[in-house]
Amino acid sequence: MNGMPQVHYNACPVCGSTQIRPVFLAKDYTVSGEVFPIEECSACTLRFTQDVPDQESIGPYYKSEDYISHSNTRKGLVSRMYQAVRTRTMQQKAAIVERYTGKKTGRLLDLGCGTGTFLNTMKSRGWEVAGLEPDADARAMAKQLYHLEIAPSHEIYQLAEAQFDAVTLWHVLEHVHELHEYMDQLKQLLKPAGVLLIAVPNYTSRDAAIYEQYWAAYDVPRHLYHFSPKAMEVLTARHGLRIRKLLPMWFDSFYVSLLSSKYKYGSTHYIGAGLHGVSSNINAAGNTRECSSVIYVIRKEQEI
Numbered sequence: 001m002n003g004m005p006q007v008h009y010n011a012c013p014v015c016g017s018t019q020i021r022p023v024f025l026a027k028d029y030t031v032s033g034e035v036f037p038i039e040e041c042s043a044c045t046l047r048f049t050q051d052v053p054d055q056e057s058i059g060p061y062y063k064s065e066d067y068i069s070h071s072n073t074r075k076g077l078v079s080r081m082y083q084a085v086r087t088r089t090m091q092q093k094a095a096i097v098e099r100y101t102g103k104k105t106g107r108l109l110d111l112g113c114g115t116g117t118f119l120n121t122m123k124s125r126g127w128e129v130a131g132l133e134p135d136a137d138a139r140a141m142a143k144q145l146y147h148l149e150i151a152p153s154h155e156i157y158q159l160a161e162a163q164f165d166a167v168t169l170w171h172v173l174e175h176v177h178e179l180h181e182y183m184d185q186l187k188q189l190l191k192p193a194g195v196l197l198i199a200v201p202n203y204t205s206r207d208a209a210i211y212e213q214y215w216a217a218y219d220v221p222r223h224l225y226h227f228s229p230k231a232m233e234v235l236t237a238r239h240g241l242r243i244r245k246l247l248p249m250w251f252d253s254f255y256v257s258l259l260s261s262k263y264k265y266g267s268t269h270y271i272g273a274g275l276h277g278v279s280s281n282i283n284a285a286g287n288t289r290e291c292s293s294v295i296y297v298i299r300k301e302q303e304i
Contacts, residue, residue, distance in 0.1 A: 116142030
């Protein structure tokens with residue numbers, strides 16, 4: 001896949017600072033086997049993948065049966081574990097939406113909705129739902145599995161303003177090339193008291209520190225950005241948004257540690273990876289800012 005048009009950053013894609021430095025090289029273990037540089041901004045602490053394929057060229061990097069959100073695969077023990085836990089996590093996410101919107105029913109947009117599992121969960125609870133997804137195969141599967149009509153992600157700019165009580169991005173923002181354009185549009189789509197829920201991996205977690213360049217949540221080149229809580233605060237503030245709450249995603253430390261163990265050693269060390277997942281969660285128990293993945297509950301500044 002070499003030779004595709006690439007994005008090279010001379011400044012931080014979140015804050016614009018030119019104080020950027022190389023951290024290490026990370027390998028694409030899912031599709032291409034290629035290696036990509038990861039750099040860090042000294043100002044806002046964002047890490048980002050350098051020389052990624054541009055928006056029009058990155059599609060082939062998602063074409064793998066191992067990419068669970070697009071394929072719904074049960075191939076391999078780790079994927080089966082992910083699927084087993086997913087029903088419970090869908091209900092937990094639904095409860096978070098209802099808690100922070102204060103509504104039992106409403107209008108919800110799920111951006112990067114994959115095969116539509118979360119949308120189906122919310123629909124079954126009485127919500128009016130809409131979904132956007134860039135991958136045509138995932139959209140087709142959403143229709144086949146749940147009878148959901150999912151639109152391509154670029155249609156986000158055609159949606160009417162102030163129509164959603166909740167907009168959710170579950171491990172999606174790190175994939176978005178048009179980062180600032182999306183943030184502006186997400187703000188416009190929210191009703192005045194609407195809630196934006198963004199879940200992203202957190203490279204300041206203990207499991208990330210343990211596995212370093214093998215940490216599966218770097219997932220280059222599909223993950224363009226690697227957020228810290230500080231970087232998320234800077235990003236949201238730039239768009240007139242404010243983080244109201246940080247919520248932990250406890251399962252992610254185990255799932256990511258299992259994959260990371262496979263990447264580092266060539267095969268999964270289940271006991272060691274499990275212990276690293278426990279260690280990461282214990283470390284984050286008193287400080288969600290150090291959890292393996294974090295859900296950011298975000299509102300418009302005037303609603304704080």
